[in-house]
Amino acid sequence: MRLSTSIACSALLILLSPSTRASMTLLSTPSPATHVGNLVINGSFETGAPAPGPANYIYWATGTSSMPYAVPAGWSASGSANNYAKWGSDSGSLLQLLGSDVLPDGQAGLYFGNYAGALTSLPPTFQPNGTVTFPGAPTMTSPKGNPVNLWQTVPTHLTPAASYVFSFWVSGEWSGQTPGGIPDGIFGLRVINVLPGDPMQYFAVPGGTVLSTLGISHRFDFSLVPLNPLSPITVEFVNWGHFDLSLWGGSPFTTELVLDDVIVNAVPEPMSLSLLCLAGSAFLRKRAAIA
Secondary structure (H helix, E strand, O other): OHHHHHHHHHHHHHHHOHHHHOEEEEOOOOOOOOOOOOOOOOOOOOOOOOOOOHHHOEEOOOOOOOOOEOOOOOOEEEOOOOOOOEEEOOOOOOOOOOOOOOOOOOOOEEEOOOOEEEEEOOOOEEOOOOEEEOOOOOOEEOOOOOOEEEEEEEOHHHOOOOEEEEEEEEEEOOOOOOOOOOOOEEEEEEEEOOOOOOOOEEEEEOOOOOOOOOOOEEEEEEEEEOOOOOOOEEEEEEEOOEEOOHHHOOOOOOOOEEEEEEEEEEEOOOHHHHHHHHHHHHHHHHHHHHO
16 A cells, blocks of 8 residues: 555656646736745846936846946846837836836836837737737847847746746836827747747737727736756746837837736645655655665
8 A cells, every 4th residue: 555655646746747747827817926935036126226207217228328227136138229128117106107007016117118110020919818929930020120138037946846926017108198008019928947949928018008908007927837947947028119010900009018026936835745745755765775
């Protein structure tokens, strides 16, 4: 009986191990993500943030010659020489950023400004859940040559868990103004070490118009299971610019990304499973010692 139990436990561990069930699942309901235990450094961009008000904006994507310049602590960034990605908020009374919805946490967010005229080689379909799908792998073209990128390597391997929740808030430039909104835009998301090949995925930037299924802002929630639990994950956000979708029957001018409140939390394994597997491991070690 004890041998059967250990075999069953070992099989259960194999079936439930991250390497065999690695995944990135978009959740249809809010995740239990919290600021307590957040594995992301400076996920709300408050550390080092400027005071509210357009006069205090900080430019944050490398390549720009605009000043003042600083990359938020914990993050890395890149962009074209002409990007105008901004860090901060519009005013002290209404903490929006470039006319976005009100920021969900603290007094600062990140705007990924990168000019108008971004193009996609394939027609996009904006899905009700906020994903943007294509009939193949699209080629994105930025008006100034390079997209604006923001990324951070998150040390999930130092907090082992059966899975992780990943959550972030997005809004669009001008989406929170009244009368508000312009057509939904597109941003890219890549999470390294959760899906084979580390593919780029595409999501809608909420424009706030009656045509948007996401409204003025939206929180995306995911369940993550790393491919290799002994390595960290990296989260990367990409903005190519205001898209011109007129070639595909869409708007010639879409909104651009405003980001805030990025969270990764560990979801511990059930205690009963852990105890069962510890007992099974101890039994196997004992048998090996006797043999």
